[in-house]
Amino acid sequence: MESLPRLSNKERVVLELLAEHGELFGLQLVEQAAGRLKRGTVYVTLGRMQEKGYLSSRQEPLPDGAVGLPRRLYQPTGYALRVLAAWRLAERMLRDAAQEA
Amino acid sequence: MVGNGFMHFARAWFDDVSVTRVFEPLVADWQRECSAVSGARHAWCRVRGYGYFVIAVLLTLPRQVQQRLPERVTLSGWLLTELFALLGILAQIVFIQTQAEVPFILSGASYLVPATGVTAISLALIPAAIILMRMPQVRVQQARIMVLRLALIAMVLVAPVITWMVPASNQAWRKERFQDRGGIAQTAMWRGVRELTVPELLAAQPPTDLGERPEQWGQVRVAELRARASVLMMPITMAILGVALGAFVRRRGVLSAVGWWLAATMVCLLDIEAIWITHAVPLGLAAVITWQTRRRLLTVPF
Numbered sequence: 001m002e003s004l005p006r007l008s009n010k011e012r013v014v015l016e017l018l019a020e021h022g023e024l025f026g027l028q029l030v031e032q033a034a035g036r037l038k039r040g041t042v043y044v045t046l047g048r049m050q051e052k053g054y055l056s057s058r059q060e061p062l063p064d065g066a067v068g069l070p071r072r073l074y075q076p077t078g079y080a081l082r083v084l085a086a087w088r089l090a091e092r093m094l095r096d097a098a099q100e101a
Numbered sequence: 102m103v104g105n106g107f108m109h110f111a112r113a114w115f116d117d118v119s120v121t122r123v124f125e126p127l128v129a130d131w132q133r134e135c136s137a138v139s140g141a142r143h144a145w146c147r148v149r150g151y152g153y154f155v156i157a158v159l160l161t162l163p164r165q166v167q168q169r170l171p172e173r174v175t176l177s178g179w180l181l182t183e184l185f186a187l188l189g190i191l192a193q194i195v196f197i198q199t200q201a202e203v204p205f206i207l208s209g210a211s212y213l214v215p216a217t218g219v220t221a222i223s224l225a226l227i228p229a230a231i232i233l234m235r236m237p238q239v240r241v242q243q244a245r246i247m248v249l250r251l252a253l254i255a256m257v258l259v260a261p262v263i264t265w266m267v268p269a270s271n272q273a274w275r276k277e278r279f280q281d282r283g284g285i286a287q288t289a290m291w292r293g294v295r296e297l298t299v300p301e302l303l304a305a306q307p308p309t310d311l312g313e314r315p316e317q318w319g320q321v322r323v324a325e326l327r328a329r330a331s332v333l334m335m336p337i338t339m340a341i342l343g344v345a346l347g348a349f350v351r352r353r354g355v356l357s358a359v360g361w362w363l364a365a366t367m368v369c370l371l372d373i374e375a376i377w378i379t380h381a382v383p384l385g386l387a388a389v390i391t392w393q394t395r396r397r398l399l400t401v402p403f
């Protein structure tokens with residue numbers, strides 16, 4: 001049997017923010033997360049999510065005269081949004097079941 | 102530009118996927134963040150960036166070390182390290198037995214194996230790294246990963262040895278020496294600081310059989326714990342040195358000579374206090390070599 005897609009707490013925060021804003025830089029994700037994502041770990045999380053097929057990314061074109069590395073913008077894939085929707089649904093159903101019990 | 106040095110380091114030690122997905126975005130955001138501020142805030146931005154980079158390195162390292170390597174690289178790395186470690190152990194045992202002015206005895210030699218093994222494994226990484234880096238059929242990045250893997254494994258092996266085995270074998274060796282000189286004197290029943298385990302060194306009070314005076318306990322144990330920590334870090338230091346030398350020196354004959362010259366120098370400085378000095382020298386040397394050959398390291402085809 002194929003294993004179910006997994007979503008850690010940090011990955012879920014990333015997906016929720018990207019689902020809301022569309023496309024963000026790593027630094028913006030940390031700022032928007034209000035403490036739920038840490039600057040030192042967010043890039044490792046983003047890299048892992050790209051590997052899982054949850055995110056796609058593109059490099060921001062460098063503005064004229066700008067020096068340094070181009071920043072990377074992240075956006076959720078359709079697959080990730082479906083996983084997030086399924087996760088939210090499962091969570092709601094579990095909460096309802098707990099309340100009924 | 103802030104972060105450029107870190108990118109050189111990341112490209113030298115990590116695979117392309119990790120560099121593209123983790124380190125480049127981290128450094129790019131860091132550069133943009135720091136360029137937007139000035140003065141003290143810029144300095145603070147830089148300092149925080151160092152921390153973020155170190156965390157990213159630590160989190161990415163396990164994935165890097167687990168990367169599958171061709172069998173010939175793995176096998177070559179293991180065989181070379183074990184061969185050089187064995188040679189190092191033998192060389193040190195002969196050296197110590199000669200210095201100790203006692204006749205060579207097999208049991209005495211066996212007591213020396215844990216202590217000499219700790220330094221020999223670390224030192225073996227220098228020639229092993231150099232040879233791996235120079236093997237034409239091995240890609241440079243694969244060689245680096247293998248050396249890193251060997252260094253981490255060496256650290257895992259060294260930790261229990263310096264915690265328990267070396268202290269026990271040091272004490273056994275001293276007793277053996279006193280017995281050879283005609284019976285066990287009172288001083289033979291005491292233990293020196295190198296004969297204490299790490300848990301004993303961490304205790305607030307010294308053990309009753311410690312030869313040192315109790316009022317010196319604080320200084321003595323801090324110095325000893327520091328020395329053992331440096332021994333624990335030795336495999337990583339030697340691995341970096343070996344990789345730097347392997348990238349720097351072109352001709353195989355010369356590289357081996359340089360590696361062995363360094364190894365021999367350090368074998369002669371066996372005093373545990375001197376390990377700090379021996380660490381400072383290769384670290385400084387590795388830093389200079391890495392700096393001087395930065396361009397060459399980066400242009401090595403991955």
